[in-house]
Amino acid sequence: MARIRLTVEYDGTNYSGWQRQENAVSVQQRLEEALSKLLRAEIRVTGASRTDAGVHALGQTAHFDTDSRIPPEKYAFALNTMLPDDIRVRASMAAAPDFHARFDARAKIYRYLIWNSPHASALLRLSHAHVMYPLDAARMDEEARSVIGTHDFKAFAASGSVAKDTVRAIHDCRVARAGGEVMLLVRGSGFLYNMVRILAGTAIQVGCGKLEPGAIARALDGKSRLSLGITAPPHGLTLMRVFYADDESEAAAYFDGILRRFHD
Amino acid sequence: MARIRLTVEYDGTNYSGWQRQENAVSVQQRLEEALSKLLRAEIRVTGASRTDAGVHALGQTAHFDTDSRIPPEKYAFALNTMLPDDIRVRASMAAAPDFHARFDARAKIYRYLIWNSPHASALLRLSHAHVMYPLDAARMDEEARSVIGTHDFKAFAASGSVAKDTVRAIHDCRVARAGGEVMLLVRGSGFLYNMVRILAGTAIQVGCGKLEPGAIARALDGKSRLSLGITAPPHGLTLMRVFYADDESEAAAYFDGILRRFHD
Numbered sequence: 001m002a003r004i005r006l007t008v009e010y011d012g013t014n015y016s017g018w019q020r021q022e023n024a025v026s027v028q029q030r031l032e033e034a035l036s037k038l039l040r041a042e043i044r045v046t047g048a049s050r051t052d053a054g055v056h057a058l059g060q061t062a063h064f065d066t067d068s069r070i071p072p073e074k075y076a077f078a079l080n081t082m083l084p085d086d087i088r089v090r091a092s093m094a095a096a097p098d099f100h101a102r103f104d105a106r107a108k109i110y111r112y113l114i115w116n117s118p119h120a121s122a123l124l125r126l127s128h129a130h131v132m133y134p135l136d137a138a139r140m141d142e143e144a145r146s147v148i149g150t151h152d153f154k155a156f157a158a159s160g161s162v163a164k165d166t167v168r169a170i171h172d173c174r175v176a177r178a179g180g181e182v183m184l185l186v187r188g189s190g191f192l193y194n195m196v197r198i199l200a201g202t203a204i205q206v207g208c209g210k211l212e213p214g215a216i217a218r219a220l221d222g223k224s225r226l227s228l229g230i231t232a233p234p235h236g237l238t239l240m241r242v243f244y245a246d247d248e249s250e251a252a253a254y255f256d257g258i259l260r261r262f263h264d
Numbered sequence: 265m266a267r268i269r270l271t272v273e274y275d276g277t278n279y280s281g282w283q284r285q286e287n288a289v290s291v292q293q294r295l296e297e298a299l300s301k302l303l304r305a306e307i308r309v310t311g312a313s314r315t316d317a318g319v320h321a322l323g324q325t326a327h328f329d330t331d332s333r334i335p336p337e338k339y340a341f342a343l344n345t346m347l348p349d350d351i352r353v354r355a356s357m358a359a360a361p362d363f364h365a366r367f368d369a370r371a372k373i374y375r376y377l378i379w380n381s382p383h384a385s386a387l388l389r390l391s392h393a394h395v396m397y398p399l400d401a402a403r404m405d406e407e408a409r410s411v412i413g414t415h416d417f418k419a420f421a422a423s424g425s426v427a428k429d430t431v432r433a434i435h436d437c438r439v440a441r442a443g444g445e446v447m448l449l450v451r452g453s454g455f456l457y458n459m460v461r462i463l464a465g466t467a468i469q470v471g472c473g474k475l476e477p478g479a480i481a482r483a484l485d486g487k488s489r490l491s492l493g494i495t496a497p498p499h500g501l502t503l504m505r506v507f508y509a510d511d512e513s514e515a516a517a518y519f520d521g522i523l524r525r526f527h528d
Contacts, residue, residue, distance in 0.1 A: 009385060009386045009387060010386050010387075011386045011387050011389070056387060058387060076382075076383060077382075077383075080383055080384065085384065085386065085389050086386050086389065087386055088383055088384055088385060088386040089383065090381075090383055091383075117354075118340075118341075119340060119341075119344055119352055119353065119354055120344065120349065120352055121273060121352060122273045122274050122275045122349065122350050122351055122352040123273060123274075123275050123320060123322060123391070123502075125275070125349050125350065127387070178525070238387075261442070261527070261528070263525070264525070
């Protein structure tokens with residue numbers, strides 16, 4: 001048996017999310033169908049992150065096992081001839097037999113995009129949340145930075161969340177503006193269900209004056225969801241990349257690169 | 265009667281192009297339907313550019329006449345409640361009674377986007393043409409610049425084109441790379457049918473070595489379509505903005521701004 005690692009990009013618009021579920025089409029299901037057809041065996045894949053319905057990914061990471069002798073780097077090409085065009089395998093490679101896409105992940109970077117204008121955008125409607133009220137990106141940036149550090153993010157846990165351990169380390173979080181676009185970028189060891197969307201919703205509400213600055217600090221202090229803003233809609237969110245090195249430098253460089261290219 | 269000017273953005277994916285036609289849904293039709301409903305009268309709009317099926321626009325310009333007393337700037341808000349979400353009116357304003365969106369246009373800027381990677385992109389599939397062969401953007405830039413100037417673009421006229429006057433002035437044309445994305449940006453007084461897509465297709469083929477550099481110069485010289493490359497697919501193309509001032513400075517500044525923000 002060999003373990004293969006995949007880097008997967010998808011437009012989440014037409015999917016119920018990453019994870020397989022009844023009565024709805026997921027990205028995992030489409031990927032498993034393509035792999036099972038290719039390898040003529042029932043294949044199960046494990047993803048790093050269970051992205052929600054409507055959430056996109058540029059660099060979801062997944063693994064599966066096979067005894068096929070297909071060269072590992074060929075899976076990307078073979079799968080891309082079988083997958084729908086809103087799911088693409090960007091890369092495939094051999095992984096260590098004990099590599100685990102989810103448990104071995106050391107850091108993830110998520111991007112939340114906003115189109116900030118009185119009118120919605122036709123071209124950005126599937127990738128950006130529309131906010132019509134003017135946003136103060138500098139104020140949002142200051143608010144967003146207050147999540148940096150190791151905190152108990154209980155207040156950020158979506159209602160109905162089953163996570164027991166709600167402590168996470170956020171390594172960096174920034175908000176920037178480029179014309180009518182506003183981006184929140186966050187890098188951390190892990191995220192609770194809906195955590196990035198609650199973070200984005202809180203930053204948006206602070207940015208347009210509907211919430212007082214300091215909402216995140218108050219929520220981390222009081223552990224209450226009520227101190228925070230709305231859960232921002234899923235289609236603004238993209239899982240950018242998953243990192244497996246203990247050393248943070250690769251993730252930090254990727255984060256800084258995205259920020260550097262996003263400006264007026 | 266008052267003349268109103270509209271700036272229109274659309275995702276061309278689901279339309280047969282700007283112009284009304286039988287048996288297919290066009291952007292013009294959807295806009296006229298919304299306006300006619302809003303104003304309870306048959307309204308016809310005139311657009312600056314007849315973009316093709318699948319081509320997008322960020323700043324198509326159009327005009328129409330009405331005797332309604334709706335304040336001109338309110339049309340954008342009213343129309344956006346009635347239009348499908350892949351068509352948005354970005355702005356509406358009063359125009360001079362003799363303003364003509366098409367005949368008064370002094371310059372247009374088009375952008376052609378390419379995703380250059382062995383694998384197609386899921387997230388960019390509707391806005392970027394996919395080219396799997398490595399592209400030399402510097403070589404493409406040099407080739408693209410050779411269209412600058414006032415030339416007889418007969419070689420660029422699509423077969424079946426009915427244009428009699430094929431002389432156009434191209435003010436600027438550049439190719440740049442940002443990671444896996446390659447952009448061709450062109451600014452000119454006007455463009456023949458398919459001209460930008462033939463220009464992009466030629467730049468692509470020069471960029472991957474399938475055509476010798478100098479193809480554009482040879483085509484301008486010999487007036488032959490055969491010296492040029494393929495007609496690149498429509499979905500990479502976006503009409504960015506239409507300019508009405510005789511002075512070129514506004515268009516030049518907008519062009520330079522797009523180029524400046526597009527880099528690694």
